[in-house]
Amino acid sequence: QVQPVESGGGLVQAGGSLRLSCAASTRSFNAYHVGWFRQAPGKEREFVASIRRGGESTYYADSVKGRFTLSRDNAKNGAYLQMNSLKPEDTAVYYCGLSIWDGIVGPDKYDYWGQGTQVTVSS
Numbered sequence: 001q002v003q004p005v006e007s008g009g010g011l012v013q014a015g016g017s018l019r020l021s022c023a024a025s026t027r028s029f030n031a032y033h034v035g036w037f038r039q040a041p042g043k044e045r046e047f048v049a050s051i052r053r054g055g056e057s058t059y060y061a062d063s064v065k066g067r068f069t070l071s072r073d074n075a076k077n078g079a080y081l082q083m084n085s086l087k088p089e090d091t092a093v094y095y096c097g098l099s100i101w102d103g104i105v106g107p108d109k110y111d112y113w114g115q116g117t118q119v120t121v122s123s
Helices: none
Strands: 004-007 010-013 018-024 033-039 046-051 058-060 068-073 078-083 092-099 117-122
Touching: 004 092, 018 033, 018 092, 018 117, 033 068, 033 078, 046 068, 046 078, 058 068
Parallel strands: 010 117
Antiparallel strands: 004 018, 018 078, 033 046, 033 092, 046 058, 068 078, 092 117
């Protein structure tokens, strides 16, 4: 059973930083592209960033470009979302997903999801 587990969320002031981690209990972690999505109350789940299997390419939503950086370590079955210059509008539950689809694709293209981690940015 492939089950991503997110961690690293919390409460931070605007302008601060957080680092989210996604750990997957599968030997085939490097067979999947990893994506981060977020969902705020009353809104749909939206794409944040994704990274290719080998980590050679990353993709970002316009709203986070230049502030967020996604990386992965296949030897540790982990992916990491470094979030800097956080804004109140970044407040949401952040989800890690695994997909066989490359690039920016919708959440329906993801096969496995974690339970999410709450990020709250105060003004």
